[in-house]
Amino acid sequence: MSFDSYKFHPSSLGLIMTESRTKEPIGETAKAHLLQCWIEEKYGRRKDISNKYIEKGIAQEEESITLYSLVTKKFHKKNTETISNDFFVGTPDLYDGASVIEAELIIDIKTSWDIFTFFQVLQKPVNKNYYWQLQAYMDLTGASRAKLVYCLVDTPINLIEDEKRKLAWAMNVIDPEASPEYQTKCQQIEKNMMFVDIPKQDRYIAFEFERNQADIDKAHERVLECRDFLNLFSLSRGL
Amino acid sequence: MSEVALTTKSLFARDDVKAKFQEMLGKRSTSFITSVLQIVASNELLAKADPTSVYQSAAVAATLDLPLNNNLGFAYIVPYNQKQKDGSFKTVAQFQLGYKGFIQLAQRSGQFKTISATPVFEGQLIEQNPLTGFVFDWTKKTSDKVIGYAAYFHLLNGFEKTLYATVEELKAHGTKYSQTFKKGYGLWKDDFDSMAIKTVLKLLLAKFAPLSVDMQRAVITDQAVINNAETQDVTYVDNEETLIDKESERVRLMIEQATTDNDLKEIEPHLKQEHLDLFTQKKDELKSKK
Numbered sequence: 001m002s003f004d005s006y007k008f009h010p011s012s013l014g015l016i017m018t019e020s021r022t023k024e025p026i027g028e029t030a031k032a033h034l035l036q037c038w039i040e041e042k043y044g045r046r047k048d049i050s051n052k053y054i055e056k057g058i059a060q061e062e063e064s065i066t067l068y069s070l071v072t073k074k075f076h077k078k079n080t081e082t083i084s085n086d087f088f089v090g091t092p093d094l095y096d097g098a099s100v101i102e103a104e105l106i107i108d109i110k111t112s113w114d115i116f117t118f119f120q121v122l123q124k125p126v127n128k129n130y131y132w133q134l135q136a137y138m139d140l141t142g143a144s145r146a147k148l149v150y151c152l153v154d155t156p157i158n159l160i161e162d163e164k165r166k167l168a169w170a171m172n173v174i175d176p177e178a179s180p181e182y183q184t185k186c187q188q189i190e191k192n193m194m195f196v197d198i199p200k201q202d203r204y205i206a207f208e209f210e211r212n213q214a215d216i217d218k219a220h221e222r223v224l225e226c227r228d229f230l231n232l233f234s235l236s237r238g239l
Numbered sequence: 240m241s242e243v244a245l246t247t248k249s250l251f252a253r254d255d256v257k258a259k260f261q262e263m264l265g266k267r268s269t270s271f272i273t274s275v276l277q278i279v280a281s282n283e284l285l286a287k288a289d290p291t292s293v294y295q296s297a298a299v300a301a302t303l304d305l306p307l308n309n310n311l312g313f314a315y316i317v318p319y320n321q322k323q324k325d326g327s328f329k330t331v332a333q334f335q336l337g338y339k340g341f342i343q344l345a346q347r348s349g350q351f352k353t354i355s356a357t358p359v360f361e362g363q364l365i366e367q368n369p370l371t372g373f374v375f376d377w378t379k380k381t382s383d384k385v386i387g388y389a390a391y392f393h394l395l396n397g398f399e400k401t402l403y404a405t406v407e408e409l410k411a412h413g414t415k416y417s418q419t420f421k422k423g424y425g426l427w428k429d430d431f432d433s434m435a436i437k438t439v440l441k442l443l444l445a446k447f448a449p450l451s452v453d454m455q456r457a458v459i460t461d462q463a464v465i466n467n468a469e470t471q472d473v474t475y476v477d478n479e480e481t482l483i484d485k486e487s488e489r490v491r492l493m494i495e496q497a498t499t500d501n502d503l504k505e506i507e508p509h510l511k512q513e514h515l516d517l518f519t520q521k522k523d524e525l526k527s528k529k
Contacts, residue, residue, distance in 0.1 A: 062485035069489055073502050075509045077486055157284060157320055165429065177310055183281055190283040 001042060003230035008037075010090040010136030013219055014129030016226050025225050038230050052162065056155055057111045064111045064151035065094065071200050076107070083140050087223045092137045103141040108134060110150045114192055118152045118205070126207055135219060138211045145210060152203040155193035163189050247279045247290040256294065263301040271297075274307050275316070284318035288330045295465035296334035302468060303453055305340050313340040319464065336461040338437035341444060341454075345392065348451040356390035356436045356443075359403065373403045385432075390439040392448060402443035409435045490514050494521050 008016065012033055020027035026034070040046050062078065069076045081100050082091045095103035108130065112118035126148065134146035164186050167173075173182045195203060250256055251272050260268035275297045279285050285293070296316045300307050305314040319333040338356060345354045362381030366374035375389065387406055393399040404412070413427040413434065427434050444450065445458050460468075486509070493506045494517050503522060510518055 062489075066485065066489045066492060070492060070496060073493070073497075073505060075489065075493060075506055077509075157318065160284070161429070175310055177281075177308075187281075187283060194283075 001234050003038075003041070003227045003234070005086075006037070006041070006227050006230060007084055007087060007089040008136075008223055008226070010088055010133045010140070011129070012037075013088070013136045014127075014132040016222055017128075017132050017219060026229055030226065031229070034226055034229055034233070038233055041230075042234075052159055053113045056113060056159055059156045059159075060111045060153050061093075061109060063153040064109045064149075067151050067153055067200055068094075068107075068109065068149055068204055071204055085140055087220050088136045088140055090137060090140060092141065095141065095143070097141075097143070101141055103143040104145070106134060106137045106141060106143045106146040108137070108146070108148050110148065112150050112152050114155075115152060115195065115198075118150060118203075121150050121205055121207075131209065132215075132219065134209050135212060135215050138209075139216045139219070143211065145208060148207045148209070150205045152195050152198070154195055160190060160193050163193065245290050247286070247288075247293045248276060250290040250294055251276060259298070260301055263298070264304070268301075271301060271307070278307055278309070278316060282318065284330060285316065285332060288318050288332045292331040292333075292464055295468045296332045298468035299334050299456070299460045299465050303336075303340070303344065303457055305336075305343065311339070312337040313343055321464065331464045333462065333464050334460050336437075336457055338433065338440050341437065341440050341457060344451070344454050344457055345444065345448065348449070348454065350394050350396075350449055350451075352393045352395050354390075354392040354440075356388065356440045358385045358432065358436070359387045359389050360384065361386050364403070367403065372401050388435045388439045390436075390443040392443065394449070400443065400447040402439050402446070404435075404439050404442070406435070409438055412438060487511055487513065491517065494518050497521055497525070500525060 015033040016026075016030040018027045018029040020030075036047050065076050065078055076094045079092055079095055079100055082089065083100055084090075092100065092103070092106045093109045094107035096105040096107070097103035110130070112121075130148050134148060137143070138146050167185055167189065168176060168182065171179070171182055171185075173179050176182055176186075257268065257272070260272055264271050275293070279288075279293060293316060297307065300314045300316070303314070307314055307316060309315060314337060315335040316332050317335055319331050321329050321331045342354055345351045359375065360380040360382065361384045362379045363375050363377055364373065364386065365376050365379070373389065385406060387403055388409060389401055389403040391399070391401045409431075413431075441458065441461070444454060448454070450458070490506055490509050490511065491514060494503070494514060497503050497506065500522075503518070503525070507518075
């Protein structure tokens with residue numbers, strides 16, 4: 001099995017770009033990801049990760065695009081076209097331009113879990129995985145700029161109810177109506193997970209990146225190294 | 240004079256509404272209304288629900304004479320986010336009957352000697368015959384694995400019937416009738432045991448029991464948004480796949496919130512047939528403000 005033309009998804013570029021702590025070119029985080037890629041290609045088994053944060057992101061993606069459209073007063077439509085080059089294959093969320101392959105600006109939407117994680121992005125350095133993801137999208141499209149947009153939108157009811165159930169378990173509540181403390185905490189959960197009372201303008205944070213050709217070249221080199229790693233791994237297994 | 244938004248509290252304070260519940264429940268109407276308002280006040284999502292849908296759900300519970308108390312488990316009013324056909328978003332109240340509610344109604348009909356439902360564990364199902372029914376031995380449980388659920392009734396006239404469904408059959412039922420279960424959440428996922436017990440009971444009663452008027456009403460209104468409690472006009476919200484055109488909704492919101500001609504120009508290339516009236520209306524509105 002040859003990995004000579006294996007293409008990486010932009011969202012995983014950050015993982016393979018992690019610096020190695022040893023003299024080896026590929027670090028442990030990257031190796032762990034490459035093993036998953038190898039298993040997926042060889043055996044068709046995919047490691048699906050699901051948690052409440054991802055679940056909200058998927059469920060509310062369109063809500064976030066609507067919020068972003070409303071605050072920027074520019075209509076945005078979710079892109080569904082997957083594009084690829086010699087190194088990457090992916091589907092950018094949104095773009096500005098005549099078409100996705102002629103995009104001038106790539107926009108990636110992230111739906112925050114709650115108001116605390118939302119505002120934390122202002123105090124932390126930008127997530128490196130997201131930086132690399134956007135560089136890969138700019139490489140795929142030729143765009144010279146990219147935006148990382150965090151949106152704060154309501155949490156779906158089923159996830160709010162999940163939080164309340166978890167609380168009931170944690171508090172050992174058998175009869176919810178007989179526990180004023182539980183009821184109060186439930187009200188707080190609902191308040192913490194719904195944001196319609198907060199002005200739309202306050203509910204989005206955007207970071208803009210320029211295309212960095214030197215980093216894109218570095219990413220191409222790393223893709224070649226990872227393909228070598230995957231080929232060697234196959235050989236070591238006699239496959 | 241500005242119009243005051245209708246709330247569930249203000250709706251239930253109206254004399255005609257009070258009179259309606261008085262007619263159905265007599266002296267108990269005041270405490271019933273209080274219980275409805277307490278349920279609504281304790282649930283922020285339900286508080287946001289369309290007051291009319293809360294009223295209609297409460298009216299069904301009152302007609303069936305079932306208390307709306309979550310601890311008792313006879314009947315519930317729960318919030319449900321319903322997408323409207325025009326793409327807008329509305330929280331509505333859904334009426335739900337607990338399995339205890341079905342048992343209560345069966346008992347009240349005076350025709351049942353026994354009615355019950357239970358999970359069936361591995362080893363307890365001895366024989367199944369499509370014509371003569373099922374044989375269980377409740378002492379033969381071999382593990383804690385639930386393999387199915389059984390419901391049983393025995394009428395005073397001697398007629399008795401058992402309905403058994405495997406866990407797989409019930410999952411298939413949930414997938415078929417609940418959009419939320421299909422998508423991996425909702426009551427079917429979170430409380431499968433209760434939903435399974437309720438389903439075997441409901442199927443058994445609907446198929447084989449002499450249905451009183453109240454029982455028929457219960458079968459029709461369970462898990463529905465009640466459009467009209469009297470005519471039993473209902474919408475099964477968890478059973479319908481309301482197709483949501485998010486882009487259309489986005490366009491509509493952008494028109495509604497437009498404050499300048501430029502805002503409208505930006506949205507114009509994305510208009511669909513359904514937006515044209517709203518778009519023209521907004522255009523005229525902005526023009527008149529100049």
